[in-house]
Amino acid sequence: MDDLRGIERAIEMQETKIAAKGVDVFYGDTHAIKDVNVEIAEKTVTAFIGPSGCGKSTFLRCLNRMNDTIDVARVSGSIMLDGEDIYDPKVDPVQLRAKVGMVFQKPNPFPKSIYDNIAYGPRIHGLASGKAELDEIVEKSLRRGAIWEEVKDRLDQPGTGLSGGQQQRLCIARAIATEPEVLLMDEPCSALDPIATAQVEELIDELRQNYSVVIVTHSMQQAARVSQKTAFFHLGDLVEFGETATIFTNPVDSRTESYITGRIG
Amino acid sequence: MNELHIASAFDRDLEAIQAILMKMGGMVETAILDSAKSLETRDVELAEQVRKKDKAIDALEEQVNEEAARLIALRAPTAGDLRTVLTVIKISANLERCGDYAKNLAKRTSVLAQTTSVEGTSTSIRRMSREVQMMLKDALDAYIQRDADLAEQIIQRDEDVDQMYTALFRELLTHMMEDPRNITPCMHLHFIAKNIERMGDHVTSVAEQVVYLVTGQMPDDARPKQDRTPFMTEEG
Numbered sequence: 001m002d003d004l005r006g007i008e009r010a011i012e013m014q015e016t017k018i019a020a021k022g023v024d025v026f027y028g029d030t031h032a033i034k035d036v037n038v039e040i041a042e043k044t045v046t047a048f049i050g051p052s053g054c055g056k057s058t059f060l061r062c063l064n065r066m067n068d069t070i071d072v073a074r075v076s077g078s079i080m081l082d083g084e085d086i087y088d089p090k091v092d093p094v095q096l097r098a099k100v101g102m103v104f105q106k107p108n109p110f111p112k113s114i115y116d117n118i119a120y121g122p123r124i125h126g127l128a129s130g131k132a133e134l135d136e137i138v139e140k141s142l143r144r145g146a147i148w149e150e151v152k153d154r155l156d157q158p159g160t161g162l163s164g165g166q167q168q169r170l171c172i173a174r175a176i177a178t179e180p181e182v183l184l185m186d187e188p189c190s191a192l193d194p195i196a197t198a199q200v201e202e203l204i205d206e207l208r209q210n211y212s213v214v215i216v217t218h219s220m221q222q223a224a225r226v227s228q229k230t231a232f233f234h235l236g237d238l239v240e241f242g243e244t245a246t247i248f249t250n251p252v253d254s255r256t257e258s259y260i261t262g263r264i265g
Numbered sequence: 266m267n268e269l270h271i272a273s274a275f276d277r278d279l280e281a282i283q284a285i286l287m288k289m290g291g292m293v294e295t296a297i298l299d300s301a302k303s304l305e306t307r308d309v310e311l312a313e314q315v316r317k318k319d320k321a322i323d324a325l326e327e328q329v330n331e332e333a334a335r336l337i338a339l340r341a342p343t344a345g346d347l348r349t350v351l352t353v354i355k356i357s358a359n360l361e362r363c364g365d366y367a368k369n370l371a372k373r374t375s376v377l378a379q380t381t382s383v384e385g386t387s388t389s390i391r392r393m394s395r396e397v398q399m400m401l402k403d404a405l406d407a408y409i410q411r412d413a414d415l416a417e418q419i420i421q422r423d424e425d426v427d428q429m430y431t432a433l434f435r436e437l438l439t440h441m442m443e444d445p446r447n448i449t450p451c452m453h454l455h456f457i458a459k460n461i462e463r464m465g466d467h468v469t470s471v472a473e474q475v476v477y478l479v480t481g482q483m484p485d486d487a488r489p490k491q492d493r494t495p496f497m498t499e500e501g
Contacts, residue, residue: 221341248343250481261346262275263268 014041017182017212018063023077025058025067032058034236035077040182040229045204045213047227047244049220051259054233056216060184063214064100065093081182098125101180105187107167109159109174114151117159117170118142121178137177145173146203165196172203176211183207185215189222201226220260224248232256275340279349282332283409286353286360289325290405292318293360294398296367297464301394303371304457305387307378315371322364329357348481352474356408359467359474363401366460370394373453380450383440386433390457393429397464400426404471408478416475419468420484426465433458434494 018040025033033055040046040063048056058067065086067073079086086096098121110117118138121127128134138155142148147169151162159170168188175183185204189197204226207213217223223230224244231241232255240247240256251257270276296315303311333354336342342350400419407415437455440447476484 220343224343249347251344257344258268260343262270262272 014044016040017042017082019078019080020059020062021078021080023059023062023075023079025055025062025076026074027058027070028072032236033062036238038231038238038241040212040214042212043208043210044229045208045215045227046229046231047223048214048216048231048233049218049223049259050233050239052218055236056231056233057186059233059238060186060214060216063182063184064097064102066097066102068093098178099180100182100184101175101178102184102186103168103172103175103188105190107164107171107191109162109167109170111158111160113156114142114159114162114170115155117174118177121174125178127178141173141177142170144176144203144206145169146199146206147173163196165192165199168192168196168200169203172200172207176207180211182212182214185213187216187218190218197222220248232259234259272340275346278332278336278340279342279346282329282336282353283349285325285329285332286357287405287409289322289329289357289360290401292322292325293363293367294401294405296322296364297394297398297401297461300367300370300374301391301461304374304377305391307374307382309375309378312371312374312378316368319364319368323361326357326361329353345478348478352408352478355474356471359471363464363467366464369460370457373457377450377453380453381446383437383447383450383454386436386440386451386454389429389433389436390454390461393426393433393458393461394464396422396426396429397461397468400465400468401471404468404475407472407475411475411479413476413479416472416479417484419472420476423465423469426462430458430462431493431497434497 016039020036020038020040023033023036024031036055036059048060050056061067062075062079063086067075075087081096081100085091086100110120112120115138118141119128119134122134122137128137139148139152142151147166150166151170159167162170168191172183172185172188188204189200192200201222204213204215215223215226227244229242230244230247232239232247232251232253234255240251240253242252247256248260251260257263296318299311300315302308303315333350336350340346400422403415404419406412407419434455437451437458441451473484476482
């Protein structure tokens with residue numbers, strides 16, 4: 001029990017990494033996100049849960065300006081990363097996305113070798129000065145992605161030849177190769193079997209040492225297992241945000257309770 | 266929150282386990298009343314029935330535990346559902362203990378039926394057990410109604426039981442000092458009174474579980490302690 005309390009205290013002490021204030025998102029006339037205020041803490045796993053269409057993925061995509069790529073999407077309000085507005089015209093979205101990495105629902109390795117999948121980001125961002133340094137980044141990323149042992153003897157083979165779970169860990173390794181500060185994960189385990197899911201969850205817990213992780217998941221049990229903070233979205237509103245243990249034992253809002261206990265709400 | 270689960274089998278499981286608990290509660294209420302009645306009327310046969318029926322109460326507790334384990338494993342309950350399962354387990358343990366105390370009361374009745382009666386005490390004991398049984402009935406009602414206010418009142422009422430016990434303790438002490446032949450029955454009666462007082466504590470614990478079930482918080486331990494017997498001497 002003492003250990004648990006220690007962890008909780010540590011979370012309390014973490015500083016805010018991303019602060020979203022009064023965020024609204026519209027897709028054309030559809031009001032997808034309604035005045036959301038949330039603070040994502042440093043070195044913490046934050047889970048976004050909620051029924052389909054509640055806006056959790058939309059909000060996640062605001063955090064590294066992925067919604068810029070959708071013509072009809074309009075974002076207002078402020079999202080500050082380390083105190084800087086990421087929607088400031090001076091901010092280069094490409095640089096931003098190197099800092100705020102993303103992993104998607106379906107593993108999407110590039111149709112290249114395992115090595116090049118990882119090396120691609122560091123190369124275009126000029127993070128390595130030579131082959132030796134690049135090799136080092138590739139190995140380090142694959143190790144952190146908990147997949148090095150499985151692929152170290154076949155780095156020249158295509159990434160698409162790996163199993164689903166391995167591909168997803170490869171994509172996570174690729175996302176952390178550019179040394180991001182925040183990692184966004186949109187349903188990273190929904191295409192994986194329970195073993196691969198457990199490996200990715202273990203990886204998420206390790207990543208927490210260095211990164212802020214924000215994970216969107218439909219699996220409430222996954223949110224309960226991996227996160228320290230949970231945000232519940234419903235119809236575009238952020239209904240409740242708090243300690244994961246509190247959300248799952250004694251939520252404040254009746255809508256949260258209805259959703260997490262599997263009731264019609 | 267009275268909405269139904271999307272998985273209706275989950276609702277059926279939760280209802281089933283609570284139904285077992287209520288059945289158990291009803292049997293314990295009967296055991297308390299019957300054991301006290303058997304003592305007052307020196308009805309050895311009724312006492313024997315109470316002793317036999319305790320096995321059924323124990324079996325129900327086993328059943329509650331098995332169902333709870335199954336529900337946790339298969340349904341992974343959260344929030345209010347989780348609190349329901351946790352409180353069902355704890356309350357069933359409280360009820361089982363009450364059943365044991367009633368059984369013990371019945372056992373002592375068989376012995377007491379062969380000794381001289383001590384004036385007035387079995388009526389006091391009956392009144393005390395009646396109060397505990399009423400508290401238990403209300404606690405089970407509070408559980409079903411999810412009524413935390415009622416549960417809080419029950420917690421306060423344990424004070425009355427403690428006071429009755431203290432009064433009985435004095436009474437028994439007086440009887441023993443008056444006539445040493447009273448010592449054997451009074452010792453038994455004292456254990457009986459103490460056991461009923463303990464039942465009151467278990468019922469209080471049931472009421473506390475109701476508060477936890479409804480609010481997610483255990484009630485503050487502000488209950489006044491009225492059992493002064495640990496500090497009492499012959500001079501009282």
